[in-house]
Amino acid sequence: MSAQVIDGKAFAAKVRAQVATEVGKLATEHDLVPGLAVVLVGEDPASQVYVRSKGKMTVEVGMKSVEHRLDDDTTEAALLDVIKSLNEDPTIHGILVQLPLPKHLNEDLVIGSIDPAKDVDGFHISNVGLLGTGQKSMVPCTPLGCLMMLRDHHGSLSGMDAVVIGRSNIVGKPMAQLLLGDSCTVTIAHSRTKDLPDVVRRADIVVAAVGRPEMVPGDWIKPGATVIDVGINRLDAPEKGEGKTRLVGDVHYESAAAVAGAITPVPGGVGPMTIACLLANTLTACCRANGLPEPEGLTA
Numbered sequence: 001m002s003a004q005v006i007d008g009k010a011f012a013a014k015v016r017a018q019v020a021t022e023v024g025k026l027a028t029e030h031d032l033v034p035g036l037a038v039v040l041v042g043e044d045p046a047s048q049v050y051v052r053s054k055g056k057m058t059v060e061v062g063m064k065s066v067e068h069r070l071d072d073d074t075t076e077a078a079l080l081d082v083i084k085s086l087n088e089d090p091t092i093h094g095i096l097v098q099l100p101l102p103k104h105l106n107e108d109l110v111i112g113s114i115d116p117a118k119d120v121d122g123f124h125i126s127n128v129g130l131l132g133t134g135q136k137s138m139v140p141c142t143p144l145g146c147l148m149m150l151r152d153h154h155g156s157l158s159g160m161d162a163v164v165i166g167r168s169n170i171v172g173k174p175m176a177q178l179l180l181g182d183s184c185t186v187t188i189a190h191s192r193t194k195d196l197p198d199v200v201r202r203a204d205i206v207v208a209a210v211g212r213p214e215m216v217p218g219d220w221i222k223p224g225a226t227v228i229d230v231g232i233n234r235l236d237a238p239e240k241g242e243g244k245t246r247l248v249g250d251v252h253y254e255s256a257a258a259v260a261g262a263i264t265p266v267p268g269g270v271g272p273m274t275i276a277c278l279l280a281n282t283l284t285a286c287c288r289a290n291g292l293p294e295p296e297g298l299t300a
């Protein structure tokens with residue numbers, strides 16, 4: 001068997017096109033422009049690339065984009081001041097603080113200072129609680145992107161056995177909540193899980209989000225299962241030339257693709273959906289702030 005490749009890059013382009021159409025309607029019918037503010041603290045090279053892409057794609061879908069780039073040694077008080085001003089700005093509907101933050105800043109405190117209605121990352125404790133209790137919330141972008149791809153591929157997920165490998169607050173836990181919300185039977189596996197290969201082998205859906213390069217081999221995958229690889233691991237690739245690198249996921253792609261029914265590649269799978277869902281969340285936040293109906297298919 002050779003798995004169907006779930007093309008996250010193409011799917012993300014479709015989501016962004018849908019967001020752009022809805023943004024156009026907001027402008028003509030309600031004279032509204034959704035605004036997204038991204039805050040970056042420090043010089044992390046990967047974060048700089050992601051923030052640049054976020055700004056570019058925000059503008060491309062017709063939204064207002066604001067960037068705050070702060071020095072590595074920015075104090076917590078100064079960062080909280082920036083967030084306070086964005087919370088109070090009526091032209092800003094979404095606020096995102098790029099992670100990771102420099103070590104001296106308290107991530108929980110910083111995220112907790114964002115207005116939950118503008119928390120387009122869905123990381124604020126209020127949104128975590130709303131999602132956990134099955135209520136309307138802002139949903140973290142990466143798990144939302146995974147859910148959209150799974151729904152698109154399967155239609156209904158009801159009754160399917162799903163394993164989420166990884167228990168992070170950003171991906172693993174919200175992913176499990178979303179799958180539960182779609183009536184899957186969900187297992188969260190992690191580094192201490194006994195007989196991990198057997199647990200994974202039972203699953204119709206495998207979401208790998210552990211951050212360990214190629215940890216999940218093909219012989220852990222049930223034939224025909226759908227594999228969603230959230231990992232983005234950069235490895236040295238001397239075979240490509242000196243100093244060159246290559247990206248791999250948490251799943252060993254070749255061996256898993258030989259067994260799975262469908263699989264997301266790395267790159268070009270889950271990653272592009274993260275930014276597309278950020279734009280979808282900003283649109284949703286703008287609609288909610290203005291008492292307008294939310295566009296269909298862009299939320300959980």
Ligand SMILES: Nc1nc2c(c(=O)[nH]1)N[C@@H](CN(C=O)c1ccc(C(=O)N[C@@H](CCC(=O)O)C(=O)O)cc1)CN2
Binds near residue numbers: 232247268270
């Ligand atoms: N506040 C947040 N911080 C971070 C998040 C987040 O959702 N909110 N997620 C990640 C980084 N991230 C977005 O911020 C992100 C990661 C990867 C991609 C992506 O498109 N990846 C490409 C490969 C890119 C490359 O070549 O390096 C792919 O997988 O095809 C987009 C966004 C951590 N921080």
